[in-house]
Amino acid sequence: MGILDLFLQTSSSVSLWGALVVLLLIYLVSTFSFNTQENRKDPPGPKPLPLLGNLLQLDLGRPYNTLLEFSKKGFVDAFLVHKKNLEESGITTSHFHNENLLKSVENLFVAGTETIAATMRWALLLMAKYPKIQDQVQEELSRVIGSRQVQVEDRKNLPFTNAVIHETQRLANVAPLGLPHKTTQDVTFQGHFIKKGTTVYPLLTSVLYDESEWERPHSFYPAHFLDKDGKFVKRDAFMPFSAGRRVCLGESLARMELFLFFTTLLQHFRFSPPPGVSADELDLTPRVGFTLNPSPHKLCAVSHMQPSNHPNHLIQLIKPVRVTALIAIALESQFGLGTHSLAEEKCYHM
Numbered sequence: 001m002g003i004l005d006l007f008l009q010t011s012s013s014v015s016l017w018g019a020l021v022v023l024l025l026i027y028l029v030s031t032f033s034f035n036t037q038e039n040r041k042d043p044p045g046p047k048p049l050p051l052l053g054n055l056l057q058l059d060l061g062r063p064y065n066t067l068l069e070f071s072k073k074g075f076v077d078a079f080l081v082h083k084k085n086l087e088e089s090g091i092t093t094s095h096f097h098n099e100n101l102l103k104s105v106e107n108l109f110v111a112g113t114e115t116i117a118a119t120m121r122w123a124l125l126l127m128a129k130y131p132k133i134q135d136q137v138q139e140e141l142s143r144v145i146g147s148r149q150v151q152v153e154d155r156k157n158l159p160f161t162n163a164v165i166h167e168t169q170r171l172a173n174v175a176p177l178g179l180p181h182k183t184t185q186d187v188t189f190q191g192h193f194i195k196k197g198t199t200v201y202p203l204l205t206s207v208l209y210d211e212s213e214w215e216r217p218h219s220f221y222p223a224h225f226l227d228k229d230g231k232f233v234k235r236d237a238f239m240p241f242s243a244g245r246r247v248c249l250g251e252s253l254a255r256m257e258l259f260l261f262f263t264t265l266l267q268h269f270r271f272s273p274p275p276g277v278s279a280d281e282l283d284l285t286p287r288v289g290f291t292l293n294p295s296p297h298k299l300c301a302v303s304h305m306q307p308s309n310h311p312n313h314l315i316q317l318i319k320p321v322r323v324t325a326l327i328a329i330a331l332e333s334q335f336g337l338g339t340h341s342l343a344e345e346k347c348y349h350m
């Protein structure tokens, strides 16, 4: 080996070690100065590594699961669960900025179509997976509504169907992390210091699957929203739209749309697994994206109304309840509903 090679090798390993020592020093100094700040008790959490932080502990495919694990260990606890307390404590937050009008419109479109379409996918999948629950919804619809068009005001007379829609939203958990917020000032919350500019996530999973709130947090159980007489009951832990000042802006629109789409579809169609697949085999594992969707699957729909009672195409059915044209377009393009001839059974890739 030449002297030059030896020199290069030695100097590169020296500089590598040097860099590591400098990084270690920076880490120790920053940790030390951080800890000595008067009486500041940071929120509890797993110890971060230098530079990498908690990246290695995070399941990047399902970050909300890791956060939920942390919360079970008492790490993130109240900040994420009790949003109302958070608001009352004086923590004010702002969203990351929407940059201009066009961007805002685009965001509204995404917020309004993705979430509704994802929830509808879950609703139909759950109906195919739990045919007895589908029977009960259809029995209630045919008893209370018959073949006339469903109206928003009908909801109060459809407690079981209403409970099924709520339970779908709870279990589907389509926006598990809500949206990121930033604290607008330094605050001390439940004895813990949160610095101005800290990113805070409303971890909705922790409330929607809270074992102290729900009898069967991980199952599809519409009775969560029914009393012993079969009347609909509201539940405080039902927060798929988040809570507080930055609650979903489209909540009432979304509730109305989900109700009308779901009831209209169930009034006219029976949903079932594709041939050769049993209801038990339908998989409820979510696919992670901007929102939580079911994994790709196939479902079949067959009309269960008398031929004289239905129009030729489903799109004629959807049109009268079209509250926002955008949602209807998304439904049409995502489910191919516009071309469904009601006379035949048809299977779809969802």
Ligand code: HEM
Pocket (backbone or CB within 6 Å): 095, 108, 111, 112, 113, 115, 116, 119, 174, 175, 178, 179, 180, 202, 204, 240, 241, 242, 243, 245, 246, 247, 248, 249, 250, 251, 253, 254
């Ligand atoms: C099933 C349907 C929907 C669900 C589950 C849902 C859920 C959510 C959630 C969890 C947030 C975050 C709240 C937070 O930051 O704490 C949010 C925000 C928002 N949603 Fe929805 N959403 C739905 C439908 C809609 C619709 C239909 C629209 C409008 C057409 C809409 C517009 C918005 C807007 C504008 C925000 C931001 C609010 C703000 O910045 O203060 N959403 N939504």
